[in-house]
Amino acid sequence: MSGQAVLGVEKARFLYGANRVFDSVSLQLDAARTALVGENGAGKSTLLKCLLGELELDEGQIIKSRGLKIGYVPQDVPPGLGDKTVREVLESALPHTDGGEDWKVDVLLDEIGVSYETAQQTFGSLSGGWQRLMLIAAAAKLAQPDLLILDEPTNHLDLSNINTLEGWLADDDRLPMLIVSHDREFLERTTTRTIFLRSDGAHSFGVPFSRAREQLLHRDAADAVRRQLEGKEIERLEKVAARYRVWGVKNDAFHKRAKATEKRIDRIETERTESYVARERRLELHDGEIDAKVALRVQGHTVTIPDGSRKLFTIDRLNVAAGDRIAILGVNGAGKSMLLNALARAYDPDQEHYDGQAAVRFNPQARLVYFDQKMAELPLRTSLLDYLVAVDGATTKDANALLAKAGFPYHRIKGPIADLS
Template sequence: MIRLDNIGKQNGHQIVFIEAGATLNRGEKVGLVGPNGAGKTTLFRMIIGEEQPDEGTVAVDRGVTIGYFSQDVGEMSGHSAVAEVMNGAGPVSEVGAELKALEAAMQDPERADEMDEIIERYGEVQARFESLDGYALEGRAREVLAGLSFTQEMMDGDVGALSGGWKMRVALARVLLMRPDAMLLDEPSNHLDLESLIWLEEFLKGYEGVLLMTSHDREFMNRVVRKVVEIDGGALTTYTGDLEFYEQQRALNERQQQAQFDRQQAMLAKEMRFIERFKARASHAAQVQSRVKQIDKIERVEPPKRRQTVTFEFAPAPRSGEDVVSLKSVRKGYGSRRIYDGLDFQVRRRERWCVMGINGAGKSTLLKLVAGAAEPDAGSVSVGGSVKMGYFAQHAMDLLKGERTVFQTLEDSFPQASQGSLRSLAGCFGFSGDDVEKRCRVLSGGEKARLVMALMLYDPPNFLVLDEPTNHLDMATKEMLITALAQYEGAMLFVSHDRRFLAALSNRVLELTPDGIHAYGGGYTEYVERTGQEAPGLRV
């Protein structure tokens, strides 16, 4: 369906692709992977024709429809969410718009003399609309939006009133409803809660076209894709298998390439020793010249490219008391809506609670109450002795000073720290080289999240309250964070939609449901085994 043949592409001084090639066939579910800046978005834009390769060809079979979801959703307002989704459904939405225009024309007395032509055309368009299953379009649009956690009120409300994250879901729903022959999805898992993520996972498994997607969610990617295309060093390399297979195969290939490189280097060193030893002897001149020629003809084995990996180690956190935080008879509501009524909950030292619940269940509200960012309407929230709390929430990114650079922000917070330690800290969280001189106002969402996380963890608290800490983080940074937090000895209370993060770090689960609040001993993995669900109300 889609073929890339000997692609060459350069952006400014950066070479993105060199004689790169890949083929995407109908029914294949393909994960696109590679380091940040490798060219994943450029590849998407070339497939849809927004950019052209400098060399080679991008061929899409005639008649193939392509739906492209990107993080740049554009302006949305003036329509309901369901109308906005239906408007992007491809030919069926265009036919539906013509059908409505013809219905209006039939009711216009000034067009009475055209009525025969209008009625004839209406019959043709109506037949086309029916063949495209147009009358079921609104129902399907609502089904997709419901899968992405929209309420009926949100579906029918003005899409312009939605937050950026919910507008992203509307844009994603447009592509899913379209059901094109090929779907290109650039980070579709961003901004989704766990329930929506699991719904999307099942939707994509049942999709019959070709799927090409990127995602920072390892579990999501591993469950959906069955083929991986890697961008690295300007080349495209295809692996047949899921993400886990790709990582294993890539590691095996690197070990084999390193072994070949080492053997060749040992052989070359041996030959060079012979040449150096005998080059001045006339009796060995022919042998020396022969070996020099042989060495010149050898095709050199390159060492494997080393992916930059970063690690972050916590300084020891001060020990807290056994009782970290205690909520007693807490009541909390917004307007007429009651979220908590008589909530009792306690976090003790070294407990790691993940909080589960559908949208609106009160996950973020609980974290705000614990962190002191919200006050209970009744009851008490008491923090234990010697507790030093670190609170990460999305709004924390808005508190960064726009004109300060990344490095200045770190210096402002830790004036006693050495420049070397702060640069090391910045590097752990993805700020290397000139990145530390970026002003905060130009940072992306992911960069801001990484900076806030670095500020919080450098001088570690003994109680971490984390609201969606993995939003915007790439796989490498997530892995670094998981590895670091696995060694952390303080208490944790967190919300996350990343199942790997949940499974790796929790040892308690607090489930918020309409039937009440349930606490589970054991972490997320035990919760799934015990309840048969990966999120409240969703069966495995």
């Protein structure tokens, strides 16, 4: 397809049951590199699925150019790819399946620095970061779309691969894109237009994220001042109307003035400026109550791939003190997730198998909470409220208060965890 890509929605509304995900959303994508930004739960991924035809709007319409070819990389790796080889996954993105363009896969693998042996591995054996980079590479470099949609493209990517991705996007600035991301620096470097998705609709600015955010905040502040002034004017007119009503008991002229003033109040209230107020979110992390100074000791521990056939690295000595907050950095595939997984497996809260000579030793008073990349331990069919009560031992009242403090809407906390963004 030649020319500018055109995709958008007009007066879009989407409901999840009786609850509104977004409403009155209108936007149109053109040749620009567009960032779609919003709070968790604002409906960004839902809006993408509506644009792609995977979900249907409750109201409004999708606007799409005839013959538009869309490339899409979702947040999660699509099912069914794990048993295919890396090369097969990339080849499946080629527009033609007659084998005449297989050389493009070779060029791409060489560009990324993927060896022949790695290309023959199963896709599921790669780290989350490498899986993501491969899918983006397939969509951007091989599929030849008219419009590329990326949902959280930097998730699981190390700094080197983020730079690689930015280089790809910069190489061909003719490819229109819609990028959903919480990575502000990435959006600043890769997009030229920003759309904020909020409960009051979509707000578009023809500038990168930081300038767009300044303009949006400035507009919000001006709307708040205007609404406050309108409120004061309503209060003043209500007092005037009240006096006219008293005087109008014996004077029709004042009675008419009271009616006119009331109509003026109604008009101001009908046209009153809407002022957006963001939902407050506070998540507080407290240190556990450990008397000893050391919470974890690691000594002579070797981290391997899941089947144990290949060594990744060895930790000679590591002491984690109570109160430490540690970041683990490394290239994709280095074994960061494998290390955390090994620590989680070694944790024995009941001390049934405590070994004082073990390579990984937790303080007996330590309490471990572990969230893996895919949050595999979360019971997706359980409600958020029930999960918190069961795990933390909190009362329903305390759990409700904690979830409200963290910014979860009340109608969400009794639904299954799987329905959250």
